[in-house]
Amino acid sequence: MIHAEGLTRQFRVKKTTVEAVRGIDLHIEAGELVALLGPNGAGKSTLLRMLTTLLPPTSGRVSVAGHDVLTDPAGVRTAIGYVGQKNSAGENFLVRDELVTQARTYGLPKAQARQRADEALRLLDLQPLAARKPATLSGGQRRRVDVAMCLLHRPRLLFLDEPSTGLDPQSRANLWEHILRLREQHGMTLFLTTHYFEEADRMAERVLIIDRGRIIADGTAEGLKRELAGDQVVISVVDPAEVATAAAIAERIPEAVAVETDATTVRLRVPRANTVLPEYLRALDTAGIKAITAESRQSTLDDVFLALAGHSLREGHNADQL
Numbered sequence: 494m495i496h497a498e499g500l501t502r503q504f505r506v507k508k509t510t511v512e513a514v515r516g517i518d519l520h521i522e523a524g525e526l527v528a529l530l531g532p533n534g535a536g537k538s539t540l541l542r543m544l545t546t547l548l549p550p551t552s553g554r555v556s557v558a559g560h561d562v563l564t565d566p567a568g569v570r571t572a573i574g575y576v577g578q579k580n581s582a583g584e585n586f587l588v589r590d591e592l593v594t595q596a597r598t599y600g601l602p603k604a605q606a607r608q609r610a611d612e613a614l615r616l617l618d619l620q621p622l623a624a625r626k627p628a629t630l631s632g633g634q635r636r637r638v639d640v641a642m643c644l645l646h647r648p649r650l651l652f653l654d655e656p657s658t659g660l661d662p663q664s665r666a667n668l669w670e671h672i673l674r675l676r677e678q679h680g681m682t683l684f685l686t687t688h689y690f691e692e693a694d695r696m697a698e699r700v701l702i703i704d705r706g707r708i709i710a711d712g713t714a715e716g717l718k719r720e721l722a723g724d725q726v727v728i729s730v731v732d733p734a735e736v737a738t739a740a741a742i743a744e745r746i747p748e749a750v751a752v753e754t755d756a757t758t759v760r761l762r763v764p765r766a767n768t769v770l771p772e773y774l775r776a777l778d779t780a781g782i783k784a785i786t787a788e789s790r791q792s793t794l795d796d797v798f799l800a801l802a803g804h805s806l807r808e809g810h811n812a813d814q815l
């Protein structure tokens with residue numbers, strides 16, 4: 494459905510070159526639900542804008558839904574929907590009229606445009622809001638109108654740029670319910686960007702992590718966490734004087750990486766905590782060190798990002814990309 498090779502985009506800013514996207518290869522099959530996850534400024538929107546024909550690449554090749562983005566942008570546009578970061582419906586017409594007008598811009602005759610508008614209203618549970626003006630809707634409701642606006646030509650592939658940014662948790666959950674329904678009921682391919690790693694973790698079946706214009710990880714959330722970050726083990730000891738010895742014992746565990754300490758705790762990462770933690774506690778006991786707490790937790794995608802990029806997703810964009 495999406496095939497990109499060596500996709501690159503640079504911007505000239507005051508005599509310097511910003512490399513927003515640097516040589517990305519990407520293959521996405523029909524029916525996939527893919528989240529592109531990365532901090533602010535990582536290149537998510539730039540990549541999305543190239544895939545949706547809104548921005549020409551500096552170099553590289555890309556085809557979307559069987560159409561070349563450079564030589565057949567109109568073909569791409571008929572096959573895709575794009576929900577951008579800004580609201581797409583105007584303020585002053587009724588929601589249903591906005592949808593009918595939008596459907597007419599795809600060249601649909603009046604009756605069919607009305608039918609498609611009603612279909613989109615149904616899909617997004619917007620019928621009760623059909624006679625309201627977008628300006629009077631809540632953020633979550635407006636977002637659903639934005640999605641509805643992009644479905645009128647029945648695209649096979651839907652791009653969503655940070656669809657849930659700015660929504661409260663309940664509206665986010667509701668939007669996701671609708672997004673997932675589009676996929677289940679219509680087999681749509683979904684490609685979205687987000688900087689919420691919990692959201693990518695829970696919702697997407699494939700996660701692409703982008704940092705400084707490059708895809709640095711590609712896989713299922715579970716797989717990436719297992720392979721790249723493992724589990725975290727944290728123990729605390731009574732006597733701060735014992736922390737250094739407890740850390741040295743952790744360093745001797747063959748699978749342990751990233752052993753860190755603070756006043757009374759030792760943290761380490763291991764592929765599987767359930768086998769390593771009992772072993773570590775036994776070794777501490779043998780050395781006469783009493784652990785007062787011991788816990789393990791599965792890594793998050795933020796840990797994966799940290800392991801790969803060397804900084805947390807939460808820290809956002811590093812200015813040195815410029």
Ligand SMILES: Nc1ncnc2c1ncn2[C@@H]1O[C@H](COP(=O)(O)OP(=O)(O)OP(=O)(O)O)[C@@H](O)[C@H]1O
Nearest residue numbers: 504506511513531532533534535536537538539540
């Ligand atoms: N039109 C432009 N002119 C100059 N630089 C740009 C332009 N668009 C994007 N950039 C730069 O390219 C880099 C990537 O930006 P992009 O908007 O793709 O990131 P992003 O991951 O979508 O960020 P966010 O999550 O904040 O939307 C940034 O350094 C940004 O400043």
